[in-house]
Amino acid sequence: MTEAVAPRAEIAAPARGDLEVRLKRAAEAIVVPLVALLAATALFSVFLLLLGKSPADFFALVAQGAFASWFSLQNTLQRAAPLLLTALCCAIPARLGLVVIGGEGALALGGLAAAAAGIAMTGAGGTTAQLVMVGASLVVGGAWIGLVGALRHWRGINETISSLILSYIAIALMNHFVEGPLKDPASLNKPSTAAIPDVAAIGTIPGTDVHWGLVIGVGLCVVLWVLMSRTTFGFAARIVGGNLRAAQLQGLPVGRLILIASAIGGACAGLAGMIEVAAVHGRANASLVVGYGYTGILVAFLARHNPLAVIPVAILFGGIVASGGLIQRRMGLPDATILVLEGIVFVAILVSDTLYGRWRIFQPRATAP
């Protein structure tokens, strides 16, 4: 993959040709994923035809359920909100070449920490309580995935495996606290912590149904894009991801970079947990573990770990999931249909990576000296 895109990176075009090169690159970056999406659509249509269902009906329902009305659009945005943050948990460490898939656990623990902090802040002002909750979730989520980075750097433990296993441990820990020390005795048949105070709840954006978590998620995507693309930290981090040996030879603080990037990712997932608690559930319980962390991995990979690209991809996923219900109800297709679509889109976009640099039309002409 790196080889396929390398020519673009190395082009040192003269000032006059700069615009042309930029335009061609932009065009390539639009056309390639578009071709991938079209190919995925075609493949999925074949799948539907094999089931004896109409692809036209299907995509009409996706449009109706995900984007075509104000209600549907809000539905889509709402479902995208947690994915923005869990995708960052995978995307940020990925820039350093780490495949971290433990966002689900960091979300669960972040949510638990936020709920505990919120309960402890009962009686305090709303903003104070919210800030303490945010702080708690950032610290706990960050520490959890930071641990993955530390294990990787100092003990050489594969971060993919350790983050997955730590995720199971995190969920077990959350269940332990929710069903044990932090259990609200009144939550009989659905063990939960006590409720956070009402003033600490996160409300909706005025005029919409969508909670502020969406704005926080989009904001963090932008901030982290700036961090990873426009700062020395981001530059150093990308060098670590590109070539670890080279980074070490340059004297870059590889361990610190890995630790910080992992902690940032974990903090994002922890924050997602805090938002779930403060905007949706009002308390922490097993409902925090519904797979946002895992869907986030998919979103991050499709966005090629670019924090800014996470935004549209998360919205696309939100839309697909939002329309999934309508497809079940109207077409009588099982829930798994949407998973098949997601899978085909995923594979098509990954395969499309090989197309970069293959089409002459997008290549800059050799410029005369």
Place this chain on the structure above:
Amino acid sequence: MSSQWTPGRRAVVKGLGAAALTAGIGVSARRAHAADLVVGFIYVGPKDDYGYNQAHAEGAAACKSMAGVKLVEEENVAETLDVQKTMESMINLDKATLLFPTSFGYFDPHMLKVAEKYPKIQFRHAGGLWNEGKHPKNTGSYFGYIGMGQYLNGIVAGHTTKSKKLGFVAAKPIPQVLLNINSFTMGARAVDPAIRTQVIFTGEWSLPVKEAEATNTLADQGIDVVTCHVDGPKVVVETAERRGMMTCGYHANQAKLAPKGYLTGAEWNWANVYKSFIEAAQKGAPFGNFVRGGLAEGFIKTSPYGPAVGETARKHADSVKAEIMKGGYAVIKGPLKDNKGKDLIAAGTAYVETAIELESMNYLVEGVIGSI
């Protein structure tokens, strides 16, 4: 991975992608007939899980043939914003006016929030503790006293077991589950007080790998009859059949999964409940906010006896069932000790199936091996 990214490219790409999906395809909404009552059913797992969700889906399916009724169903809906959005989507896009969110975790806060927003839509929830004054008027809950079914399971198991050791695979130690474990054990011990029930908690409602492990562990201990309380008993029943154990079913009928070892089962009978709600809605009659019932009211039923159930067991279970149908039958009654030897209920006190005390059960009775 590529490290050269220009801002906004992906945004444009995805926007175009979405546009490509939507452009040029007419939106063909299939609208319900104006006079139809649209009823929405929401399940937390798959509709064919041989368990909790299947029981509700079978109840829903029984209403399909009712005149002037259109069903909309959605499965695998998580207990989070997803279910709120599914309810709203059913209301806004399908014009549903009566909703049955069937999973326990849908009640608070999800169903309550949506119900406040749509005061003209009726919401009825399976199992929630609806409170007058505290919860919206357009909401309510329904549930059945299925512990009685587990008691009957226990009687049949008690007659059938040779090792005098029974097994119970349970999800979480919450009151509903504890009542089932205790009822099953007391049914068996009514046959022979020497019988013990080993309980294993898996910690989750649906965790097939752990459920299989638990069942195998029970088999290794020489236990010969198992039952369970998890969302989908399929894995437990199939594993037990493979290991040559006998099973009592739960939620729905699992006889197909264990043709040799399936004894009987405690099943929901939601068809009855849903039909009466829908009839009330069609007539415009008020329908209850807190609806409960047991065997007598047709809220629960028992699976037909399997081939391994002997004549004595059938007779005994049938006679107790007839007693339960008369009403006022109490399984949990004094004198009763818990499994650590502590006195729980004094002689002379009895909790019939409707007793509110049972809803906060926090103990395992004598004869159960395990701890909460």
